[in-house]
Amino acid sequence: MEFRQLRALVEVVRQGGFSPAAKVVFATQSAVSKAVKQLEDELGVPLLNRIGHRVTLTSAGEAVFRRATKLLADRDDLLTELDEVRGLQRGSLRLGLPPVGSNTLFAPVFVRFRQRYPGIDVQLLEEHGSDALEARLRSGSVELAATLLPAPADFDWQLVRREPLVALLPALHPLARQGSVTLSALRDTPFVLFGDGFSLQRIVLDACHAAGFEPHIAARSTQISFMVQLVGAGLGVAFFPRMIALQRxxxxxxxxxxxxxxxxxxxxxxxxxxxxxxxxxxxWLAMVAEVHGPAR
Structure with missing residues (x-):
């Protein structure tokens, strides 16, 4: 059993097929297929159900996948510890960042980090939504991930920034000129929300339920610019951190x-x-505090 075989299996499952997995592990599709087949032959059980272009895990595959993700994460941790021997002159840092707020919060950190530690290879993984980032963190694909609080119990965390949420309304909306607005006052206005997997969507929906209503969702998107355009066209109300709303x-x-x-x-x-x-x-954590100051 080799790590390359385990990595092939894990990525086939994560990416949903052999072809996209091959792009992630920088190999040919046939090489990935061969690695998984070798693993199945060695273990003596089929690990994947192959249905057309789709693949699903068998019962044995689920057990192997669970163990493989842990083994790969432990291997990455070991390699990281070995990088410590070389100090910060060499090494790598794998970061998971979401699309919301990263350009404002982390681009300045990235620039200063690269200037101070040019030998560290910072690998950025962008995912749509905190759920996907948290899964990447648990699997060891990234070492640090930006996620909204409250964080899951199995994570430690460092606060970066708190921002109040604001309602982004069409300019001609009756409440657009108000100094403030309650969530309940917007119950008859359609909502433009982020998609499933985004913590920000859950925050807004939970607040609506606490206020006693189920909002009408006119659209969901992962693109901030598109959501702002929909609001500007009069489709409904969107909710953003204040710093992002002011930028848009x-x-x-x-x-x-x-x-x-x-x-x-x-x-x-x-x-x-x-x-x-x-x-x-x-x-990196120290650099974030240096750039943004102590968060409260």
Whole structure:
């Protein structure tokens, strides 16, 4: 049993097929298929159900996949520890970042980090939504991931920034000129939300349920610019951290403060509680605090 075989199996499952997995592991599709077949032959059981272009795990495959992700994560941790011997002159840091707020919060950190530690290879993985990032963190694909609080119990975390949520309304909406608005006052306005897997969507929907109503969702998207365009065209109301809403201001939209005090966007950097945190990761966390100051 070899790590390359385990990596092939894990990525086939994660990516949903042999062809996309081959792109992730930088191999040919036939090489990935051969690695999985060798693993099946060695173990003496089929690991995948192959249905056309789709693959699913067999019962044995589920057990092997679970163990394989842990073994690969432990291997990555070991390699990270070995990088410590070389100090911060060499090594790598794998970061998972979401599409919301990363350009504002982490681009300045990345620039300064590269200037101070040019020998560290910072590998950025962008995922749509906190759920996907948390899965990557648990599997060891990334060492640090930006995620919204509250963080899962198996993670440690460092707060980066808190921002109140604001309602982004069409300029001609009756409430667009108000200084503030309650979530309940927007119950008859269609919502433009982020897609499934985004913590920000859950925050808004949970607040609506607490207020006693189920919103009408006009659209879901993973693209901030597209959501702002939909709001500007009069489709409905979207909800963003204040700093992002102010950056996206235009003549067609208005950002209005929400009165609910608990409706906030609290971005953190999280890591597995049982994982070894590399010197590069600790340096990144220190750099975040240096650039943004102590978050409260």
């Amino acid at each position: 201001g235009s003549a067609n939209v208005r950002a209005v403060r929400l009165t609910e005090p608990k409706l906030e966007w609290a971005m953190s950097l999280a890591w597995r509680r049982d994982a070894y945190l590399s010197a590069a990761a600790r340096a």
